[in-house]
Amino acid sequence: MTQTQLILDQVVLVKVDATIYGARKKLNKEDLVLADGSKLPPEDLASLGSKRLLDPDRLSVFNRLKKEAERICLRVGTRFLGGFIVPVAAAAQVTTELDRIAGDFAQARAEFLAGYDAAVQDWMVKHPEFAGIIEKAIDSVALVATRLAFDYLVVSVALPEQMPTQEIERLESKIGSLSEQMFHEIAVDANLLVEQSLLGKEQVTRNALRPIKRIRDKLDGLSFLDHRVAPVVATIDDLLGKIPNRGTIEGSLLQEILATAMLLADPDKTRQHGEGLLAAQAPVLENDADVDLGIDVEETVKPEESEPSVLPAYPASVITETAENDPDFTDLFDGIFDDELDSELATDDWALEVLLDNHQSDLQTSHGVEEDHDSNHAADPATVTACGDEEADDSDQDYWF
Incomplete structure (x- = not known):
């Protein structure tokens, strides 16, 4: 058995999948009020950026929970292939903590969706001069709900029995x-x-x-x-x-x-x-x-x-x-x-x-x-x-x- 397989036998790969609504839309030229004679640079030179649709503090809880999930995995594991390699002996403890975060995320999501319309209205009141461009870009609650999710996956990693030598060497290099x-x-x-x-x-x-x-x-x-x-x-x-x-x-x-x-x-x-x-x-x-x-x-x-x-x-x-x-x-x-x-x-x-x-x-x-x-x-x-x-x-x- 190779050293690579010996390592893989002692670890699992934990993938944390957290989707967080950005509450942003592209800023268009018509969203700007320009003075006479003003000229915007062409798109191949500069972009206009984005506009916020509500107070970003309303979404901070989701970013905090995502970072906490990553810290939990990093305390006992290390980053690998977009996820975290975690010792098999610590996998149960990691998944228990991730289950807790999933519950906190679900509760925060329900509260956010319930107050979404009010949050958008508050944002327009705070920026009355630009209420029009905010209102035109507002997403529905149903759409926002699909962009707020937290989940994780735990899988074992093994060397395939039949695979080109070059591909096996690439995987072994990653493990190394x-x-x-x-x-x-x-x-x-x-x-x-x-x-x-x-x-x-x-x-x-x-x-x-x-x-x-x-x-x-x-x-x-x-x-x-x-x-x-x-x-x-x-x-x-x-x-x-x-x-x-x-x-x-x-x-x-x-x-x-x-x-x-x-x-x-x-x-x-x-x-x-x-x-x-x-x-x-x-x-x-x-x-x-x-x-x-x-x-x-x-x-x-x-x-x-x-x-x-x-x-x-x-x-x-x-x-x-x-x-x-x-x-x-x-x-x-x-x-x-x-x-x-x-x-x-x-x-x-x-x-x-x-x-x-x-x-x-x-x-x-x-x-x-x-x-x-x-x-x-x-x-x-x-x-x-x-x-x-x-x-x-x-x-x-x-x-x-």
């Missing part, structure tokens, strides 16, 4: 780009967090960090899209584990939060960070392979003399030589914050220093234990937090907030 799209969406959310909640702040509350938890949950749920995601999730978990149960967040912990958010705000550096963490684990994985070292562990360490240990009891010289000669291990964080713009060098160096100090401190205090914890975490099945609206974020589910 899901990882890039996911990191881009994470970067957008992280940038908003930095700009709106972290920059210039000496202290923040735990509520300000909700975006980081949502980012973590999204990455965890879509970790099968990219092998570099799991170590990034582990990094965020380590950070969230340091958040106090109550009180404000400030000082070095706030700096570490800012550095992590700035890392997530750059897709390339986030991927490089995950790659670097995986490279750091490579020597440990190689030491676990007896065939590569040519050492029989049972002969080296007798059962009665062995003690519990995270790493196999190989000779110290072998482990030391492996670590010293591995450039990926010694240069774990080298260059992950490099930037071509000189104006950002100081900021990137600061963020790197914060993360590097924290990483080295953790390695010195509990190197063996953390390697065991990271390996167990990577082996755990992906857990997706149920998506919901902003009110749901205030529930007991966000336990550390």
